[in-house]
Amino acid sequence: MTPSNYVLAVDDDPDILLAFKDVLELEGHRVLLARGGREALELLRHGARPSVILLDLMMPDVNGWEFRDRQLADASLAPIPVVVISGQGVSAREVAALGVEDYLRKPVDVEQLLGAISRYVLAEQEHPQPV
Numbered sequence: 280m281t282p283s284n285y286v287l288a289v290d291d292d293p294d295i296l297l298a299f300k301d302v303l304e305l306e307g308h309r310v311l312l313a314r315g316g317r318e319a320l321e322l323l324r325h326g327a328r329p330s331v332i333l334l335d336l337m338m339p340d341v342n343g344w345e346f347r348d349r350q351l352a353d354a355s356l357a358p359i360p361v362v363v364i365s366g367q368g369v370s371a372r373e374v375a376a377l378g379v380e381d382y383l384r385k386p387v388d389v390e391q392l393l394g395a396i397s398r399y400v401l402a403e404q405e406h407p408q409p410v
Contacts, residue, residue: 284400285309287329289319289346290364291338295385299333302389308400316341320349323356331399333392334379336365347377362395 286308288299296312303310311327313319317340319332332350336343343363350356363374366385374382381395 285311285329286331286333286396286400287311287313287319287322287327288333289313289316289338289343290333290335291315291340292335295335299392302392303396306393308396315339316343316346316349319346323350323353323359329359329400331380331396332359332361333396334361334363336363336369337367344377347379351378360399364392 286299286303288296288303288310290296290299291314293314296314300310300312311322311329313322315338316334319334320341334343334346338346341349343365347361350359350361361377361379362381362383363369363377363379364383364385364387369382380398383391383395
């Protein structure tokens, strides 16, 4: 199944999720929200195929490391690119071990966020509309 043109944002903080949604939608992106790693995995297992996943590391149910392990263990989910967004100090070695495409620190700079996802998802206004 080919990825759809949207972002899956995964974070246990509802305010952060809403901020991601607001910023990304203002820029013309579609956004799906998951309030933790467990919910994100359920969405993915039920067919969600985002162009990129924004992943927090520190979450109470299934944290970012566990999420990434489970994602990589599933051949249908492993190819989906992941951008880690975390307030925790994570070393370059830890990020490299996750095998993610990018790492942004909270609080996230909007331009960096948009730049990180622009490699994977196009804004809706960039897509020609069907006639």
